[in-house]
Amino acid sequence: MMFLIGVLPIALAGIFIIYSVTGSHRASVASIEENLINQKIEEVSSFVSDAADSLELRVGLSDINKDFRNDLSNQTFLLKGAINGNPAIVDASFIETSALLPNFGKETSRIIKDGNSTGGAAIFTRNAAGEEEILRDQRNLPQFAVAKGGAKYIGPVYFTADGPMVTIAAPVRPNNSDEVFSVLTAELSLSDMARIISKSKLGQAGYIYVADNTRRVVASGKDIGQSEDNTMVRSLLAPNAPRQLSARYSNYSGQEVAAYGKYIPGINLAVVAEWPVSDADSILDNLRYQVIAFALAALVGVILLSVLLANKIVRPIKALEEGTEVVAKGKFDEPVNIKTGDEIEDLGAAFNKMTEGLKQLQALKDEFVFIAAHELKTPVAAIKGYLSIINDDLAGPVSDKVKEFIVKVLNANSRLIRLVEDLLEVARADAGKIKIDVAPTDIAPVVEETIGELKPLSDEKSIRVTYEKLAGMPKTLADGGRVREVLVNIIGNSIKYIGTKPGGKTIDIYHELKDGALVTHIKDNGLGMSKEAQAKLFQKFYRVATKDTIGITGTGLGLFIVKQIIEKMNGSIWVESEEGQGSTFSFSLPLEN
Numbered sequence: 001m002m003f004l005i006g007v008l009p010i011a012l013a014g015i016f017i018i019y020s021v022t023g024s025h026r027a028s029v030a031s032i033e034e035n036l037i038n039q040k041i042e043e044v045s046s047f048v049s050d051a052a053d054s055l056e057l058r059v060g061l062s063d064i065n066k067d068f069r070n071d072l073s074n075q076t077f078l079l080k081g082a083i084n085g086n087p088a089i090v091d092a093s094f095i096e097t098s099a100l101l102p103n104f105g106k107e108t109s110r111i112i113k114d115g116n117s118t119g120g121a122a123i124f125t126r127n128a129a130g131e132e133e134i135l136r137d138q139r140n141l142p143q144f145a146v147a148k149g150g151a152k153y154i155g156p157v158y159f160t161a162d163g164p165m166v167t168i169a170a171p172v173r174p175n176n177s178d179e180v181f182s183v184l185t186a187e188l189s190l191s192d193m194a195r196i197i198s199k200s201k202l203g204q205a206g207y208i209y210v211a212d213n214t215r216r217v218v219a220s221g222k223d224i225g226q227s228e229d230n231t232m233v234r235s236l237l238a239p240n241a242p243r244q245l246s247a248r249y250s251n252y253s254g255q256e257v258a259a260y261g262k263y264i265p266g267i268n269l270a271v272v273a274e275w276p277v278s279d280a281d282s283i284l285d286n287l288r289y290q291v292i293a294f295a296l297a298a299l300v301g302v303i304l305l306s307v308l309l310a311n312k313i314v315r316p317i318k319a320l321e322e323g324t325e326v327v328a329k330g331k332f333d334e335p336v337n338i339k340t341g342d343e344i345e346d347l348g349a350a351f352n353k354m355t356e357g358l359k360q361l362q363a364l365k366d367e368f369v370f371i372a373a374h375e376l377k378t379p380v381a382a383i384k385g386y387l388s389i390i391n392d393d394l395a396g397p398v399s400d401k402v403k404e405f406i407v408k409v410l411n412a413n414s415r416l417i418r419l420v421e422d423l424l425e426v427a428r429a430d431a432g433k434i435k436i437d438v439a440p441t442d443i444a445p446v447v448e449e450t451i452g453e454l455k456p457l458s459d460e461k462s463i464r465v466t467y468e469k470l471a472g473m474p475k476t477l478a479d480g481g482r483v484r485e486v487l488v489n490i491i492g493n494s495i496k497y498i499g500t501k502p503g504g505k506t507i508d509i510y511h512e513l514k515d516g517a518l519v520t521h522i523k524d525n526g527l528g529m530s531k532e533a534q535a536k537l538f539q540k541f542y543r544v545a546t547k548d549t550i551g552i553t554g555t556g557l558g559l560f561i562v563k564q565i566i567e568k569m570n571g572s573i574w575v576e577s578e579e580g581q582g583s584t585f586s587f588s589l590p591l592e593n
């Protein structure tokens with residue numbers, strides 16, 4: 001019970017936790033991925049837009065035409081500044097915005113970072129010779145159009161041998177007016193973005209990659225190949241597709257992944273996080289182990305606690321229960337000993353008080369029975385004496401009719417005498433005052449005498465009584481007179497409760513040597529009795545009440561007295577019986593050493 005109360009809630013809570021956590025786990029995985037992607041998008045976006053911001057110049061020149069348009073050294077100085085200011089800018093140029101000038105839409109100067117230079121420090125102009133050389137015409141390109149309009153431009157990602165690139169552009173204005181007089185355009189290397197992406201961590205095995213609108217992998221935290229054509233990327237890059245998606249599918253190497261993807265419209269990229277399910281869900285396994293470990297620990301705790309509580313609660317209750325059984329047997333001398341220091345100890349004390357009260361009550365009752373029986377003894381004996389005198393004509397002649405009644409009264413009186421004697425014997429037994437004088441005794445003659453004594457009764461009922469002695473019967477340590485009393489009672493009962501047996505009524509008496517004692521069996525084929533009756537048979541005043549025993553008189557004290565006598569002689573008595581089949585009463589007596 002304790003176990004159930006303690007463990008069931010823990011087990012249920014564990015199952016509930018695992019169930020609900022499993023349910024919300026997918027959402028959690030997606031949200032972890034989303035957070036990471038958002039963070040990366042933030043980093044990538046600010047990387048690109050910071051670079052574009054740095055291009056938006058305001059130039060403090062008094063005469064644009066003289067100091068800027070016609071002075072290449074100033075342009076070169078500014079381009080160098082742009083390139084040196086941001087290591088990711090590999091190419092920068094100014095484009096003329098005045099439609100009135102012949103160079104409209106064309107590069108007026110350009111600087112390329114030396115691709116071969118590892119430090120990226122070598123910078124040169126295409127027109128190194130100092131000649132006014134017209135470079136590329138960008139009149140119809142979006143970066144020119146957007147920047148000329150006064151806005152910053154960030155182009156789509158494209159690929160070169162050196163990695164992914166993006167074109168950025170910004171307007172150039174004088175610092176005293178908003179008029180755009182040139183566009184500064186640059187090529188930005190996205191290698192740094194690749195570094196940002198590849199550094200990201202997602203559990204143990206998860207990774208992030210970025211794909212452009214041709215599904216080409218621009219940057220990746222894992223070597224997943226040049227392009228990615230899975231459902232996620234395709235769905236994200238499809239026209240009018242949702243901006244973010246979450247799905248589970250097999251990745252480039254056939255591994256089941258929990259994926260989350262987002263489309264960044266500004267730079268036309270899809271950022272996807274793929275987290276192998278085995279890794280993403282391993283947290284669930286950990287949780288399961290933790291829940292099981294916790295449940296086991298709780299189990300051990302509950303078992304220990306149950307044992308402690310059982311000792312504290314159950315043991316004293318058991319002691320009380322045993323105490324009631326002892327009292328039920330009529331013994332009031334065994335108080336219960338409960339020392340729990342709580343209400344149960346108080347209950348034990350109350351129980352002992354009650355037992356003490358019952359003991360006093362019993363002593364009073366025993367005393368009353370003894371005095372009453374003792375006082376009855378003399379008058380019933382006197383009645384018997386005077387009735388016998390009348391019956392024997394010693395008080396003058398008596399008619400036969402009167403004699404007939406006198407005999408009936410005599411019979412009733414002898415039953416009364418018997419009852420009085422039994423009551424006195426019971427009172428003595430209760431007071432522990434049964435007198436027994438044990439001596440080495442041969443039981444056989446006692447049995448034979450008793451059979452002879454009861455012969456008139458057994459003959460009257462046509463009962464065949466047999467007796468089988470043991471060859472070389474050992475002597476017992478017993479009181480011969482008391483053994484006779486016992487036998488009269490038991491054999492007398494067999495005769496009394498023989499019932500009607502068409503096949504012949506029998507009482508067989510025989511002995512057996514067992515465990516150092518002589519056992520005497522008295523077996524009859526009489527009425528027998530039920531198991532419940534057998535259990536109560538040796539109790540005071542107990543009589544079996546069936547339709548067969550209804551007319552048979554008795555006190556219910558005989559077997560109680562017999563048991564006290566046998567036990568006083570260190571023997572024991574028991575019965576085996578079956579209703580309608582008969583009974584075998586057996587008693588043992590210790591052998592003479």
Ligand code: ADP
Nearest residue numbers: 493494497528543544554555556557558559583
């Ligand atoms: P009593 O015979 O005075 O009633 P006992 O104590 O001698 O009292 O017997 C108790 C009861 O046991 C009897 O009332 C009787 O119902 C039952 N009993 C005793 N001996 C036998 C027997 N041999 N066969 C059947 N019932 C018996």
